[in-house]
Amino acid sequence: MNKDSKIYVAGHRGLVGSAIMRKLQQEGYTNIITRTHKELDLTSQAQTQEFFEKEKPEYVFLAAAKVGGIHANNTYPADFAYINIMIESNVIKASYDYGVKKLLFLGSSCIYPKLCPQPIKEEYLLTGPLEKTNEAYAIAKIAGLKMCQYFNRQYGTKYISVMPTNLYGPNDNFDLETSHAFAALLRKFHEAKINNKPYVEVWGTGTPRREFLHVDDLADAVVYLMNNYDENEPLNIGTGKDITIKELAGLIKEIVGYEGEIKFDTTKPDGTPRKLLDVSRLHATGWKHKIELREGIQSTYEWFKGNWK
Ligand code: GFB
Numbered sequence: 001m002n003k004d005s006k007i008y009v010a011g012h013r014g015l016v017g018s019a020i021m022r023k024l025q026q027e028g029y030t031n032i033i034t035r036t037h038k039e040l041d042l043t044s045q046a047q048t049q050e051f052f053e054k055e056k057p058e059y060v061f062l063a064a065a066k067v068g069g070i071h072a073n074n075t076y077p078a079d080f081a082y083i084n085i086m087i088e089s090n091v092i093k094a095s096y097d098y099g100v101k102k103l104l105f106l107g108s109s110c111i112y113p114k115l116c117p118q119p120i121k122e123e124y125l126l127t128g129p130l131e132k133t134n135e136a137y138a139i140a141k142i143a144g145l146k147m148c149q150y151f152n153r154q155y156g157t158k159y160i161s162v163m164p165t166n167l168y169g170p171n172d173n174f175d176l177e178t179s180h181a182f183a184a185l186l187r188k189f190h191e192a193k194i195n196n197k198p199y200v201e202v203w204g205t206g207t208p209r210r211e212f213l214h215v216d217d218l219a220d221a222v223v224y225l226m227n228n229y230d231e232n233e234p235l236n237i238g239t240g241k242d243i244t245i246k247e248l249a250g251l252i253k254e255i256v257g258y259e260g261e262i263k264f265d266t267t268k269p270d271g272t273p274r275k276l277l278d279v280s281r282l283h284a285t286g287w288k289h290k291i292e293l294r295e296g297i298q299s300t301y302e303w304f305k306g307n308w309k
Contacts, residue, residue: 014063014064023216045086061226069180069184070203163237165236169216193256203265208244209245210245212243217289
């Protein structure tokens, strides 16, 4: 990308899209185009085609998606499958029709089989059954990733895909029903502290292991890869380190400064037992994460206190 290349960030208000915007602006990219959901419904093929015909972006970051935590994924599978497949199909096809030079597709680490060997290598994709709580989202993301590869194979396009691990940071969704674990726990411990609640409820057994990447690191990685990665093979993005949900809860509790108890609600699902990405292919490109978890929790908590309402 040149500093004046026309770049479309799809989903620029979300956790990932807003971080990509911050990164591009910091690096001096001057020609970024966006549309709010209200201005452009990417599930509409007609609207998407019209937008691409008018704007003709050169580069596309495809960060628009319906996302959510374990409960939302488990409760609204039709929406997760339908909306994501529509957005991907429309944006990828319009990118081809209107000559986009390069597109970066955001997949997810939940596309891998539920019980795959750890850490998870990119080649484990489609080697076993998926985790049921997020199967619909995973199927949709696999479809998007594969579609990028098929367009590359058939039409010689340059569409790359990445699989980020569990993300956190500013502009996350802090709704307790639909959010991911990180955001929910940060809010729960904060509110318990403010309201002097005797305990905080953590879903599941606390034993599942997850890897957490700050979204500013993800944004740094995807801008780097847009400029430096041209392979047809998708790439994991993570830190290469994981912790249990119980340990995460303990860390957040300590950073928030909450002194009550933690209770586990085992009527809630655990999801996949472990999800740790193998990041050797990513490191071979020359990129490595910079924000460690403790410092990431601290800065996200500062952001949360100043911005969340
Ligand atoms: O982050 P999370 O919702 O999704 O949950 P996944 C991770 C783990 O944290 C599960 C537990 O074992 C949850 O039971 N957990 C504990 C909580 N307390 C809470 C809480 O208050 N809220 C939530 N949400 N979880 C997601 C997928 O799976 O991974 C998405 O559903 C996405 O598709 C994402 O791909 C990366 O890590 O299990």
